[in-house]
Amino acid sequence: MKTALNIVFAVIIVVLSYFLIESIMEPIRFNREKDAREATIKERLIDIRTAQETFKAVKGYYTGSFDTLITFLTTDSLPLIFRLGSLTDEMIADGITSEKEAVKKGLIKRDTSYIPVRDSIFHKGYPPPNLPPGRSTLMITALAAAALEMR
Secondary structure, eight states, X not given: OHHHHHHHHHHHHHHHHHHHHHHHHHHHHHXXXXXXXXXXXXXXXXXXXXXXXXXXXXXXSOOSOHHHHHHHHHHOEEEEEEEEOOOOHHHHHTTOOSHHHHHHHTSSEEEEEEEEHHHHHSOTTXXXXXXXXXXXXXXXXXXXXXXXHHO
């Protein structure tokens, strides 16, 4: 009888120890998951801010619509100016006071090409913005929309 009682108590101790450890670990796991999600949201909001700042640099205003921003990122391009040469002291001595004059006279060359917006502001392989939204994407979109409405 005494050994049976000791075995029962040992099992009860093991079960209660498990519940005690789980009650301690549950908030720790929750906080880890919350921190990971918040980090993801911050990264996405920073990406949205970068896209908005690029949109403003090109268009002159911020957009209030994600559809417009996504269209801008996927279809628009940014000018990339290649500059060959610069204004030298000899040119200034000859009476050429600005780079525009030197470009018009052919002493300095400027070549403009256009690169896609998305490739210039985000790393290669960045996830496309038109993926079907998941649970975390919906949360990020809701937070970003609230941030846009506050402006």
